[in-house]
Amino acid sequence: MKAAAFLAGAVLLGLAVPAAAAEVEARAWLEPEVIGVDETATLSIEAHGDDFSSLRFQPSFELINLEVVAGPNKFEDLRYSNGSLSRTLRVSWQVRPLAVGKAGIRSVSLQIRDEIVQLQPQEIRVQRQPVRQPLRRLAREEDDPFQEIFGRIPRTWRQEPAPPEVFLRADVQPRQPVVGQQVIYTLYLYTRADIAALSPSGVPTFHGFWVQDIPIPQQIPTEMVESDGRRYGRVPLLRKALFPLRPGRFKVEPAVVDLTVQRYDRNFFFGPPIARPEQVRLQTEAQAIDVQPLPAAPPGFGGAVGQLALTADLQPKQVRLGEAATLTVRLSGAGNLQGVREPDVTPPAGVTVHPPQQEGKDEINGTTVRGSRTWKYVVVPDRAGSYTLDTPEITYFDPGVRQYRVAASPDLTLTALPRATSVAETAAGEPHGIRTAALSLPAFSGSRWTTLLPWLFILPWGLALIVTLARRRSPPARTGGAAAPTAAGTALEERLRQAESEERPRQVALRLEEAWRELLAERWGIPPATPFSRWRELLAADRVDAGILDDLDRLVEDLQYLRYAPQLSATGSLRDEVISRSRRLLRRLP
Amino acid sequence: MRAASGWAAAMIALFLILFLALAGAAADPETAMAPETALAEGNRFFEKDEIEAALEAYAAGYAGDGLAGVLAYNAGTCALRLGRLPDALLWYRRAEMAMPGDPWLRDNLAMTRRALGDPPEGAGRWPAGRRWLAPAGVALAWTALALLILRRPGAGGGRGLLPLVALLACAAFAGGMLLDRYGPRAAVLLAPCPARGAGLPAGSEVRVRPLDGGGWRIVGEEDGPRCPAEAVGLVAP
Numbered sequence: 001m002k003a004a005a006f007l008a009g010a011v012l013l014g015l016a017v018p019a020a021a022a023e024v025e026a027r028a029w030l031e032p033e034v035i036g037v038d039e040t041a042t043l044s045i046e047a048h049g050d051d052f053s054s055l056r057f058q059p060s061f062e063l064i065n066l067e068v069v070a071g072p073n074k075f076e077d078l079r080y081s082n083g084s085l086s087r088t089l090r091v092s093w094q095v096r097p098l099a100v101g102k103a104g105i106r107s108v109s110l111q112i113r114d115e116i117v118q119l120q121p122q123e124i125r126v127q128r129q130p131v132r133q134p135l136r137r138l139a140r141e142e143d144d145p146f147q148e149i150f151g152r153i154p155r156t157w158r159q160e161p162a163p164p165e166v167f168l169r170a171d172v173q174p175r176q177p178v179v180g181q182q183v184i185y186t187l188y189l190y191t192r193a194d195i196a197a198l199s200p201s202g203v204p205t206f207h208g209f210w211v212q213d214i215p216i217p218q219q220i221p222t223e224m225v226e227s228d229g230r231r232y233g234r235v236p237l238l239r240k241a242l243f244p245l246r247p248g249r250f251k252v253e254p255a256v257v258d259l260t261v262q263r264y265d266r267n268f269f270f271g272p273p274i275a276r277p278e279q280v281r282l283q284t285e286a287q288a289i290d291v292q293p294l295p296a297a298p299p300g301f302g303g304a305v306g307q308l309a310l311t312a313d314l315q316p317k318q319v320r321l322g323e324a325a326t327l328t329v330r331l332s333g334a335g336n337l338q339g340v341r342e343p344d345v346t347p348p349a350g351v352t353v354h355p356p357q358q359e360g361k362d363e364i365n366g367t368t369v370r371g372s373r374t375w376k377y378v379v380v381p382d383r384a385g386s387y388t389l390d391t392p393e394i395t396y397f398d399p400g401v402r403q404y405r406v407a408a409s410p411d412l413t414l415t416a417l418p419r420a421t422s423v424a425e426t427a428a429g430e431p432h433g434i435r436t437a438a439l440s441l442p443a444f445s446g447s448r449w450t451t452l453l454p455w456l457f458i459l460p461w462g463l464a465l466i467v468t469l470a471r472r473r474s475p476p477a478r479t480g481g482a483a484a485p486t487a488a489g490t491a492l493e494e495r496l497r498q499a500e501s502e503e504r505p506r507q508v509a510l511r512l513e514e515a516w517r518e519l520l521a522e523r524w525g526i527p528p529a530t531p532f533s534r535w536r537e538l539l540a541a542d543r544v545d546a547g548i549l550d551d552l553d554r555l556v557e558d559l560q561y562l563r564y565a566p567q568l569s570a571t572g573s574l575r576d577e578v579i580s581r582s583r584r585l586l587r588r589l590p
Numbered sequence: 591m592r593a594a595s596g597w598a599a600a601m602i603a604l605f606l607i608l609f610l611a612l613a614g615a616a617a618d619p620e621t622a623m624a625p626e627t628a629l630a631e632g633n634r635f636f637e638k639d640e641i642e643a644a645l646e647a648y649a650a651g652y653a654g655d656g657l658a659g660v661l662a663y664n665a666g667t668c669a670l671r672l673g674r675l676p677d678a679l680l681w682y683r684r685a686e687m688a689m690p691g692d693p694w695l696r697d698n699l700a701m702t703r704r705a706l707g708d709p710p711e712g713a714g715r716w717p718a719g720r721r722w723l724a725p726a727g728v729a730l731a732w733t734a735l736a737l738l739i740l741r742r743p744g745a746g747g748g749r750g751l752l753p754l755v756a757l758l759a760c761a762a763f764a765g766g767m768l769l770d771r772y773g774p775r776a777a778v779l780l781a782p783c784p785a786r787g788a789g790l791p792a793g794s795e796v797r798v799r800p801l802d803g804g805g806w807r808i809v810g811e812e813d814g815p816r817c818p819a820e821a822v823g824l825v826a827p
Contacts, residue, residue, distance in 0.1 A: 387791075433667065434632075435660045435664060437629075467739055
């Protein structure tokens with residue numbers, strides 16, 4: 001504290017200084033203007049504003065030839081006048097001079113909200129002799145000027161004034177909220193009298209609740225309501241949003257307000273009514289709030305209560321490897337978002353999501369507290385590709401419908417492009433461009449021929465069917481014979497017919513042998529002089545079926561028997577058998 | 591004689607049934623745009639640097655016919671330009687079926703796979719021998735026809751060989767076609783799919799089997815959860 005010598009006797013009154021803040025005025029003053037060196041003065045700094053609930057300031061000053069002996073004393077005043085509320089916050093110190101002469105303060109400044117308000121310096125004069133302090137006159141009954149003139153009129157002749165028609169009432173809505181649900185507490189003033197000033201001297205502490213002030217509008221609309229058959233003007237003095245922190249029955253203490261009511265008395269017949277201020281202390285009744293517990297919570301419920309909505313945004317939606325995107329998740333709505341935990345974001349494989357940064361704000365919209373919480377996640381793709389980020393869901397309790405709900409937002413897609421260097425890795429440095437025309441492709445390349453596969457498969461079966469049918473329809477095929485008839489075959493047929501009419505066995509054998517030699521010569525090129533024993537060998541070399549060769553061997557044996565054993569009497573049946581066998585064999589030949 | 595006529599009638603009826611079934615199955619798939627028109631339209635958009643529109647045009651004309659390779663390649667290049675690597679990989683895989691030896695396609699496909707970080711292939715690449723099963727059946731069928739024509743009645747050498755070849759032809763062709771239609775199908779994951787471990791990322795080349803009720807199951811992940819239909823792009827749709 002810095003003290004300096006000043007000329008005693010100088011007095012400067014505090015001047016009102018308009019504050020930089022639009023709705024707040026501030027001033028500082030020292031009183032009285034002249035004090036004795038053994039007396040004290042009062043240093044007061046006052047801010048006056050229209051805001052009911054949030055007037056605060058931080059003073060700073062330098063004392064000259066003074067020192068503080070008491071204080072600071074804080075005085076707060078709330079007034080309702082002409083339909084609007086005003087609030088005054090005053091801080092005062094008792095100071096005493098250090099020496100005769102000038103004393104005062106300088107470098108006076110106030111920090112109101114975020115602004116610094118400079119106030120003018122103040123001075124008083126300090127004299128050696130004590131100065132009698134003027135007493136403030138109080139408005140009392142004895143101050144009545146008519147009494148001073150006409151003397152005191154006996155009380156029995158005068159009508160005792162009725163108590164002022166004014167009372168307080170506290171309102172709580174709803175009275176049975178669930179934990180976390182907003183409750184509105186409103187303190188109303190009901191009056192039929194003129195209110196000169198009011199000052200709340202007892203505000204409930206609201207234990208068990210998270211409390212948010214709801215500002216009262218500057219111009220309060222006075223509504224007329226009826227109570228006990230009489231009409232009153234009702235004015236809200238105080239409004240708070242309460243959020244129960246736990247279930248149970250809570251008692252809200254009474255609110256106490258000191259009022260100055262303007263009374264008008266007629267103390268003399270012909271005199272005008274005399275206005276007299278009257279101090280009244282009013283008090284509400286204690287209020288009970290029965291806080292209900294929340295129903296059994298589903299998994300993932302973090303305590304959010306209200307009507308909430310969730311949004312999610314990803315910026316940018318396309319990054320290159322090595323870059324990061326920001327996932328912004330915002331939960332907002334009417335309700336208490338205190339204590340809501342950050343939502344879990346489960347990244348897909350190939351993406352890393354870092355822990356979020358949180359921002360939060362609670363604001364008043366009318367009588368509703370609206371909160372918002374924003375979480376910002378850094379999302380880093382580990383490899384190129386397109387990823388779907390499942391945005392989190394937040395479960396909350398909606399007290400309006402008394403059930404749990406889920407706030408969610410659509411999933412987001414993050415595209416991670418390759419690094420610039422990975423493109424440069426190719427030989428050309430960039431991917432090849434498009435092709436503007438069809439390519440000439442090898443005949444059997446690509447997938448086109450695969451579509452022809454079924455046709456290529458079925459075609460041979462169709463051709464096979466045709467071949468088979470054609471063979472079946474040809475005459476040789478139907479008789480079971482060999483291929484096209486040959487001259488030798490025809491001759492053999494003719495010899496067989498002749499043999500049937502020949503009675504001599506040797507002649508039959510010779511004719512058949514000769515015919516077979518001609519046939520073998522023509523069909524397989526076996527010389528006619530080839531002995532029987534080599535027929536099988538030569539025909540087998542031409543891949544004639546073994547069964548046919550076996551039959552041919554048996555036929556040759558029978559022919560030789562007929563040729564060299566004709567003396568036997570029973571050759572008729574053998575001859576027929578040889579002819580028949582020759583005919584069957586002829587049919588089987590290829 | 592009567593029995594032979596009945597057998598021939600049955601053969602003809604069977605052939606006609608097969609012919610009609612194949613004619614219906616082999617009809618060209620419907621496309622939103624004629625391939626030639628789609629190619630020209632896509633090229634025009636690409637020239638104007640409207641890559642998204644070009645991709646849509648190429649995709650609309652893709653139908654697996656003669657221009658399919660170029661259309662698929664161009665669609666893949668558009669997807670690559672747009673940074674949609676899994677889509678680019680899918681289109682390049684489709685183009686690879688149509689023009690397997692194309693050098694531009696080979697380069698871009700390799701670059702796309704590298705850019706995707708060479709994601710795990712699962713059991714994904716198409717087994718080389720399997721695609722030749724149905725063509726082998728066709729070749730055997732033609733061999734059987736040749737044997738039938740060349741065989742002379744009464745010739746003993748080919749009597750047991752012809753039925754064997756015919757049987758092998760039918761088995762190979764049926765096996766190839768059934769595997770193509772009902773067996774595991776080559777696919778590219780367009781979105782991450784749940785699987786054992788950390789799951790498979792988008793761009794993985796896998797083989798999938800269809801599931802009742804929609805969705806796909808990744809071969810090798812038979813015990814894993816189903817993969818949603820929109821997350822799987824079939825190489826041969």
